[in-house]
Amino acid sequence: MARSVIDVSGLPTYAFGSRVTPWWGTFSFCLLEGTGFALGIGGYLYLAVTNKDWAKDAVPLSLLWSALFTLVLVVSALPNFLIKRAATRESLRSVRLLLLIMSAVGLVLIGLRIMEFSALPVRWSDNAYGSFVWLLLGLHGVHVLTDVADTLVLTVLMFTRHGTGKRFSDAEDNAFYWYFVVLSWLPLYAVLYWLPRF
Amino acid sequence: MSPAIEERHETRDTDLGDEELRARLSRTWGSARGLIGILSTVDHKIIGIRYAVTAFVFLLAGGIMAIIMRLQLARPDSHLVDAELYNQLFTMHGTTMMFLFGVPVGEAFAVYLVPLMVGTRNIAFPRLNAFSYYVYLFGGLMLWGGFALSIRPDVGWFSYVPLANLNFTPGKGPDYWAQMITFTEVAALAVSVEIVVTVLKQRAPGMTLDRIPLFVWTMLVHSFIIIFAMPAIMLASSMLIMERLVGTQFFNPDAGGDPLLWQHLFWFFGHPEVYIIFLPGTAFVSAIVATFSRRPVFGYLPMVLSLIAIGFLSFGLWVHHMFVTGLPEIGAAFFTASSMAIAIPNGVQIFCWIATLWDGKPVLKTPLIFVLGFFFIFVAGGLSGVMLASVPIDTQVHDTYFVVAHFHYVLIGGTVFPLVAAVYYWFPKVTGRLMDERLGKWQFVLAFCGFNITFFPMHLLGLHGMPRRVYTYPAEMGWGGLNLLASAGALLFFASFLLMLYNMIASARSGALAGDNPWGADTLEWATSSPPQPQNFDRIPCVTSGSPLWDQGDDNVVVGGLKVDERELVVTSIREARPDIREESPAPSIWPFLAAFATAVAFIGSIYTPWAITWGSPVVAIVLVAWFWPKTIEENV
Numbered sequence: 105m106a107r108s109v110i111d112v113s114g115l116p117t118y119a120f121g122s123r124v125t126p127w128w129g130t131f132s133f134c135l136l137e138g139t140g141f142a143l144g145i146g147g148y149l150y151l152a153v154t155n156k157d158w159a160k161d162a163v164p165l166s167l168l169w170s171a172l173f174t175l176v177l178v179v180s181a182l183p184n185f186l187i188k189r190a191a192t193r194e195s196l197r198s199v200r201l202l203l204l205i206m207s208a209v210g211l212v213l214i215g216l217r218i219m220e221f222s223a224l225p226v227r228w229s230d231n232a233y234g235s236f237v238w239l240l241l242g243l244h245g246v247h248v249l250t251d252v253a254d255t256l257v258l259t260v261l262m263f264t265r266h267g268t269g270k271r272f273s274d275a276e277d278n279a280f281y282w283y284f285v286v287l288s289w290l291p292l293y294a295v296l297y298w299l300p301r302f
Numbered sequence: 303m304s305p306a307i308e309e310r311h312e313t314r315d316t317d318l319g320d321e322e323l324r325a326r327l328s329r330t331w332g333s334a335r336g337l338i339g340i341l342s343t344v345d346h347k348i349i350g351i352r353y354a355v356t357a358f359v360f361l362l363a364g365g366i367m368a369i370i371m372r373l374q375l376a377r378p379d380s381h382l383v384d385a386e387l388y389n390q391l392f393t394m395h396g397t398t399m400m401f402l403f404g405v406p407v408g409e410a411f412a413v414y415l416v417p418l419m420v421g422t423r424n425i426a427f428p429r430l431n432a433f434s435y436y437v438y439l440f441g442g443l444m445l446w447g448g449f450a451l452s453i454r455p456d457v458g459w460f461s462y463v464p465l466a467n468l469n470f471t472p473g474k475g476p477d478y479w480a481q482m483i484t485f486t487e488v489a490a491l492a493v494s495v496e497i498v499v500t501v502l503k504q505r506a507p508g509m510t511l512d513r514i515p516l517f518v519w520t521m522l523v524h525s526f527i528i529i530f531a532m533p534a535i536m537l538a539s540s541m542l543i544m545e546r547l548v549g550t551q552f553f554n555p556d557a558g559g560d561p562l563l564w565q566h567l568f569w570f571f572g573h574p575e576v577y578i579i580f581l582p583g584t585a586f587v588s589a590i591v592a593t594f595s596r597r598p599v600f601g602y603l604p605m606v607l608s609l610i611a612i613g614f615l616s617f618g619l620w621v622h623h624m625f626v627t628g629l630p631e632i633g634a635a636f637f638t639a640s641s642m643a644i645a646i647p648n649g650v651q652i653f654c655w656i657a658t659l660w661d662g663k664p665v666l667k668t669p670l671i672f673v674l675g676f677f678f679i680f681v682a683g684g685l686s687g688v689m690l691a692s693v694p695i696d697t698q699v700h701d702t703y704f705v706v707a708h709f710h711y712v713l714i715g716g717t718v719f720p721l722v723a724a725v726y727y728w729f730p731k732v733t734g735r736l737m738d739e740r741l742g743k744w745q746f747v748l749a750f751c752g753f754n755i756t757f758f759p760m761h762l763l764g765l766h767g768m769p770r771r772v773y774t775y776p777a778e779m780g781w782g783g784l785n786l787l788a789s790a791g792a793l794l795f796f797a798s799f800l801l802m803l804y805n806m807i808a809s810a811r812s813g814a815l816a817g818d819n820p821w822g823a824d825t826l827e828w829a830t831s832s833p834p835q836p837q838n839f840d841r842i843p844c845v846t847s848g849s850p851l852w853d854q855g856d857d858n859v860v861v862g863g864l865k866v867d868e869r870e871l872v873v874t875s876i877r878e879a880r881p882d883i884r885e886e887s888p889a890p891s892i893w894p895f896l897a898a899f900a901t902a903v904a905f906i907g908s909i910y911t912p913w914a915i916t917w918g919s920p921v922v923a924i925v926l927v928a929w930f931w932p933k934t935i936e937e938n939v
Contacts, residue, residue, distance in 0.1 A: 106320075106841050106858045106859075106860045107857070107858060107859050107860065108316055108841070108859075108860050108861065108862030108863075109844055109859045109860070109861075110507050110844055110860075110861045110862070110863075110881060111316075111861075111862055111863045112861055112862070112863040112864060112872055112881045112884055113314055113316075113862070113863030113864075113884075114863070115863075115872075115881060115882065115883055115884045116883055116884070117870075117883065117884050117885065117886065117939060118883065118885070119882070119883050123873070123875075123882055123883060124503075124873065124883065124885065125426050125427070125499050125503050125504070125873060125885060128426075128498065128499045128502055128503055129426070129427055129495055129499055132494070132495040132498050132499065132529060133495060135529050135530070136491055136494075136495075136529045136530070136532070136533050137533070139529070139530050139533040139534075140533035140536070140537055143533060143534050143537055143567065143570070144537060147537075147552070147563055147566075147567065150560070150563055150566065151558060151559065151560055151563065154560055154562075155558045155559075155560065157558055158558060161558045228544075228548065228549075228550050229548065229549040229550060229551065230551070230557070231551050231557040231558040231559075232550075232551045232552055232554065232557055232558035232559035232560075233558055234551070235541075235544075235550035235551050235552050235559070236552070238550075239541070239544075239550070239552075253923055257927050257930075257931075261931070261932075265935060266932045266935070266938050268938050268939070269938040269939040270937070270938050270939065271932075271938055
């Protein structure tokens, strides 16, 4: 005969941060995508070391668009932090406002990345250096694009009748992933834009 | 909300008697009938069975390729197949066995068993789970569909550049190969994330870290290895397809690239891949040895630590596949040392299993007999592995049949023998009926003899200098006798699988009824009916021991207070598994299938034009939005 020894009826149906399963899902995806970035950088460095003509191929990239991109991206960590906080407090007004800001920031970043691509001094087919520049910028670009699309959908969602309860947890989770997009850019930026200058 | 609806939503498991509770939960957690229902299911057991059946079909297909190759090699100067077809055969055999059978079959068992063993009602992210299965299925169908249409990769299962470059291999074969990699790795990564989260967050209350079954620990480490290894091959295969499709230069030495970069990326994945395939085998062995020895596995802590050590060390070995590529000596020495070092945690595991059998009262049923076969074959393969870790020996026998013998001893011994054991062991849980023991023992005789007759002579052939991947050989080399023997063994080995297939079909129809726990095992999957209800457990168990079914006896302590008419499950804390949240598990949905379909169209299209990704991505995005958009207001609370 079953004997009930733990009563879970009073437990909440959602929570925030590492208490919930989606946080761990996002964390796991960050791990595997981070491994992808690390291996991409590893491949770039491998060729930089083994190829004696690398210095000749590695034309330094212009610093203009990437500097703007990096600046906006790093600054976006602030509204992102505020979203996390507002979501945890379940403050609908703040979450809506901040999501609008993050959507706009995301669209600006995509624009800057497009400008970056159009100004690149190498094509992917010129040499292996060019291939890696396009690969790494593209790989990170896909992450920006994915999270911005996610943010746009979430923004719309929070303006509908669904903007309640568990969706605050989703907003928090989305902000968590954005940190990954920001942090994964910094080593890429250093390697792609500054390493060839030394 | 009307009072009636409100009442329905508020009914808790503590309000109902056993029978009514079972019926209502089964309605809540069940899958719909009809085509849409079949494609919408998110039940981990149904998806797990689909994974397993699909993987076994690919095993059969890969096995038939092997038999054709053995028939060709049975005698010298044979012309049963020509060189071109032979290249396609060994490429398809290796690719199918590694990517479409070896990896997915381990996931199949994890998807089916882990949620049951940790005492929860469904896997974490069940829709992602459904999506992953369809992606895997479409990837396999694409590769074999291409094969049927004469689009056939023929550059080996590791598709080395420059051979796999457009200059040397025009046509679409390597592109199909590379995209199949993307499909199956997406699936494997998705399942790994689900398993990690299920193990960390959905364990039954009381299942502290030191009460997690070894099977589950193994699958957790296995999932982490996939998470860190598979991105390498996805990156590599994407680079290869870009090289062939849009003219990148990653691997072109004339433009600053390096063909060895491919080998590094491939083997950074490829060596952990061996453990990705092997670890599920050890998971089966741990479960089976404990049950049939009638005691928990000796040395729980060293077992878990060994698993984690294997996980880390498996990433430090990849270069031993590249000893003949002209590496610096210090590098080769390091990788020799690390390759030998991984024998230590593997050895610890073997000794712990033997100690368990020594101290227990072994019951020689078919699953345990196959595990004993595993010990013999895997240890033999491990020893030839230690030989190959030494650079001078490796240089001598590189690309000979010695290597073919070695890795078949490791992969078949380490994975397929435990897998057959696992089929016999869990078949009664999945179908409710036991498989025939007499046929099982005959199958073992056929498999054990067939395997060794096939692969042992290959060691000798390799030492006699027979290279891998040759479609025939002249009679004067003197390799004919041993090859004939190996081919005869292959037929026996193949027959053992046909016998298993017959046993499975016959036993599913008319095998002896199993009951909940036919082997008297100790883990939670045996605490529920065979086959389990859609909800897995009518009441979520509370765990107070590492062997709950042995130690807790008739004291059936459970969790109360979950809603009956919603898909609620208990989310617990990581270390101590304290109940923390009543999380709602996603309901069935057709969108994962549609998302997988859209992804497949985009991936296959991208073999022909890069624009397929540009046009396919928005479609996939729209489908994903439909997947995640809440359908009712209740989903939000």
